[in-house]
Structure formats: structure tokens, C-alpha cells
Amino acid sequence: MDIADIRKEYTKKSLELEMVAGYPIDQFKFWMDEALKSQVIEPTAMNVSTINSRNRPSSRIVLLKGIDHGFIFYTNYESKKGIELTHFPFAALTFFWPELERQVRIEGEVEKVPANISDEYFLSRPKGSQIGAWVSPQSQSIPSRVYLENREKELIIKFNEDPLTRPANWGGFRLIPDYVEFWQGRANRLHDRIAFEKGVAGNWEKKRLAP
DSSP: OOGGGOOOOOOSOOOOGGGSOSSHHHHHHHHHHHHHHTTOSSTTEEEEEEEOTTOOEEEEEEEOOEESSSEEEEEETTSHHHHHHHHSOEEEEEEEEGGGTEEEEEEEEEEEOOHHHHHHHHHHSOHHHHHHHHHOOTTSOOSOHHHHHHHHHHHHHHHHHSOOOOOTTEEEEEEEEEEEEEEEOOGGGOOEEEEEEEOTTSOEEEEEEOO
16 A cells, blocks of 8 residues: 555544633643543553754653643653753643544643652552663663563562662653644644644733644
8 A cells, every 4th residue: 555545534523713721721631531531542642852952853652640730741860851851941742642533732841840749650650660760771772671671670679678769860840831732633634723822921822723
């Protein structure tokens, strides 16, 4: 099959300007709730895009773990994305829910969450995931899979005797949005796009964009 010939017509829903909440995080929560109720595959999975010192972008999928005035996710601070977010604290997130023919794009500034929030989330994780955060020197070169497995065995023994706490190099980031765009697939590629852009005074402007 020629991939250029692949077509899918989007016809499930529409998105009108007056249908969208006045605050983008409220609208996002509404769509996330629909995604959860619809049992879409990995509804909290999002593409996180960062930049490095050469202005080169890098993207990967991570899981959203909290929503307040921003979007919270967790990682190793010494990983590639952790280093890039620390030194160049702006990022973009993209959610895609194909079952609902929807996409959300989010851009904004990034900050580390307070240590107590990272501690609370870390201690809520399964013990295997907690140990995994200690095991992995994320993004660094390692000699083999066996290296990880041996390290895991060592730490399982260690943490059977010692309290298991959050590694200092592991924790949360919060992206505080200044741009949020809701995309609803429509027929003939005439998709609905409603964008929120934050003004200098902190107010949000809502507008329709051409597909």
C-alpha cells in the first residue's frame, strides 16, 4: 500500500466557539474526562517536545500525572529531557485521541514542582516503579540489559532493609500554558480548531483558526 493513499474521514463530532469553556484548563479537563469515559488507549499519554542548546527539538511520549494551573509529569532530572527542561524551560505538549478524532496542543513555560509534591507522587507509585527510578541512569549509555537487571536485584535487597525514598534526581515538572489549541477532526479536512492565547495581562483570548 502507498502510504500517500491512506485516508480517514473524520465525522464524529464538531467544535463550535460557543461550546468551548472560557478557561482552557477547564475545557481540557472536560475532554480528558470524555477520553477516560470512552476508554481510549492511553488517554494520559502526551508527546513532550523540548529544545537543546543548538535549538534542536526533541520529542518523546510521557504520561500526564496531574492538572492544577498547569500540566504535571515526572522524570529523571538528569535525563535528556530533564536537562533540556532545566536549562531551556519551555516546552510543548500534544495529546492525540484518535478514537474521538481529537488533538490538544499546549505550549508554555516549565518549572519544577515543589519537592513535597514529587515525594507524595513517588510514594504513591508501585514499589517496582519506585525502585526502577533508582535503577535507571535515564538517557545515559549502559553496557547491557543485564546491567539494569543486576542493579535492580541489588536495590531490591537494599530497600528491603532501608526506607525507600525519592531519589534527589527524580521529580516533577509543571508546564504552565500560555497557548492551548483544541482540534476536532471534521469531514474533507475542514477541521475545527479553537485556540486560547494568554495575553500580557493574564487574560485568555479564544479564537477559531483555519484548519
